[in-house]
Amino acid sequence: MPLHNVVESRPQRNVPMQVLALGFSRTGTASLKIALETLGYVRTNHGFAVAHASPAEIDMWIEAIRAKFYGEGTPYGRVEWDRLLWDCQAVTDAPHVLFAEDLIAAYPEAKVVLTNRSPDSWWKSYEATVAEELKPTLQVRLNSWLYPEYGKKQYLLRLVYAVLFGTDSITEDVAKARFIAHYDEVRRLTPKERLLEFQVKEGWAPLAAFLGKEVPAMVFPKVNATKQFQETISTRRRAVSWAWAQKMAAPFLAVAVAVAAMLVYIGSWQRA
Numbered sequence: 485m486p487l488h489n490v491v492e493s494r495p496q497r498n499v500p501m502q503v504l505a506l507g508f509s510r511t512g513t514a515s516l517k518i519a520l521e522t523l524g525y526v527r528t529n530h531g532f533a534v535a536h537a538s539p540a541e542i543d544m545w546i547e548a549i550r551a552k553f554y555g556e557g558t559p560y561g562r563v564e565w566d567r568l569l570w571d572c573q574a575v576t577d578a579p580h581v582l583f584a585e586d587l588i589a590a591y592p593e594a595k596v597v598l599t600n601r602s603p604d605s606w607w608k609s610y611e612a613t614v615a616e617e618l619k620p621t622l623q624v625r626l627n628s629w630l631y632p633e634y635g636k637k638q639y640l641l642r643l644v645y646a647v648l649f650g651t652d653s654i655t656e657d658v659a660k661a662r663f664i665a666h667y668d669e670v671r672r673l674t675p676k677e678r679l680l681e682f683q684v685k686e687g688w689a690p691l692a693a694f695l696g697k698e699v700p701a702m703v704f705p706k707v708n709a710t711k712q713f714q715e716t717i718s719t720r721r722r723a724v725s726w727a728w729a730q731k732m733a734a735p736f737l738a739v740a741v742a743v744a745a746m747l748v749y750i751g752s753w754q755r756a
Contacts, residue, residue, distance in 0.1 A: 494540070497566040501591040503528075503695070505576035506584045506670050507599030508663055510609040512684030513577035516599055518705040519688070520574045523697045529569060531577035535637060542636055544568050545579055546643065552583070553647050562590045579644045581666065588673050595695065596674045598667060598681045603660040615654060618645055 503525055505516055517530040527533075534545065548564070551557040560568070565587065569575060576599075580587065588596060618641065628635030646652050649662050671679065680694040687704040691697075 494567040495570045497570045499571060499573050501569065501573060501575075501594050503574035503597060504580070504584075504587050504591065504594050505574065505597040505599060506581050506587075507576070507597070508581060508606065508610075508666065509577050509614055510606055511599040511601050513599055514707050515684045515705045516597065516682075516691075517574075517576050518707060519684075519691060520576070522700055522702065522705070523692065523695060525574040527572050528574040528576060529572045529580070530575075531579070534579060535641070537637075539633060539636070541568065542640055546636075546640055549579065549582065549640075549643055549647060552586070560586065565590050578648065579640070582644060582647055584666070584670050585673055588670075594678075596670065596679045597691070597694070598670055598679065600667065600681055600683055603663050606663060607656055607660055610659065611656070614645070618642060618654075 503520055505513065505520070505528075507513060507516075509531060514530060514532065517528045520528045534541070537545075544564070545568070547557065548560045548568070551559045560583075575587070576597075587594075624638060628638050642652070645654070648666075649658055651658060671681075680690065682691055682694075684704065684706070688699045692699045
């Protein structure tokens with residue numbers, strides 16, 4: 485049974501869903517998010533946004549995944565997607581790609597953009613970024629234990645990619661095969677007039693033409709390169725660790741201040 489109390493507490497959809505960008509992570513999805521918002525599709529939901537989502541939204545994503553792929557409860561339909569993505573005119577990146585079939589069916593009026601690159605170059609980028617983020621390092625384990633909300637987001641991240649690739653042990657051969665299969669599936673599910681296969685290096689022209697928009701004057705965005713991705717993840721993990729270090733240290737600091745104050749008081753009393 486869906487989380488009805490959560491679903492019903494979320495706002496009703498207030499904008500139409502217009503673009504489903506269903507390419508894998510590391511195919512230019514972050515750049516595409518900025519491009520779509522520049523073209524007027526506000527808000528475009530991306531994987532990084534999900535990483536900063538509210539606890540209720542994280543719970544809904546976990547529920548949607550477990551219902552579809554593990555048979556636990558009722559799979560999400562248009563009602564649930566409208567509540568989960570209520571203010572989004574477009575989506576891109578994971579976890580949305582897990583639900584390509586569902587979203588294409590739920591939003592038949594939406595156009596589909598498939599960001600693409602060669603499997604070899606995709607794997608090289610993926611291995612150096614997302615695959616590294618998925619490793620359960622001591623820092624990640626400690627942060628997850630100390631900070632349950634962070635731990636739940638890490639669980640969602642691992643769940644998404646375990647389902648996406650069908651295994652927790654992602655190898656190059658497995659990843660490339662799944663990459664190719666996903667793209668073939670989206671092509672099969674999407675009517676040709678609704679589908680654009682796109683590489684971000686092509687710039688604005690094909691995307692704007694497909695969506696019926698004018699080409700913006702600005703250069704097509706290029707963000708979230710491998711080094712930038714790695715720095716973002718490192719910064720996020722350090723921030724969580726530092727926040728909890730401060731929280732854990734606060735009681736000891738308070739005791740130290742109290743003891744120091746007491747010693748000062750005793751010293752002044754003895755001198756009196």
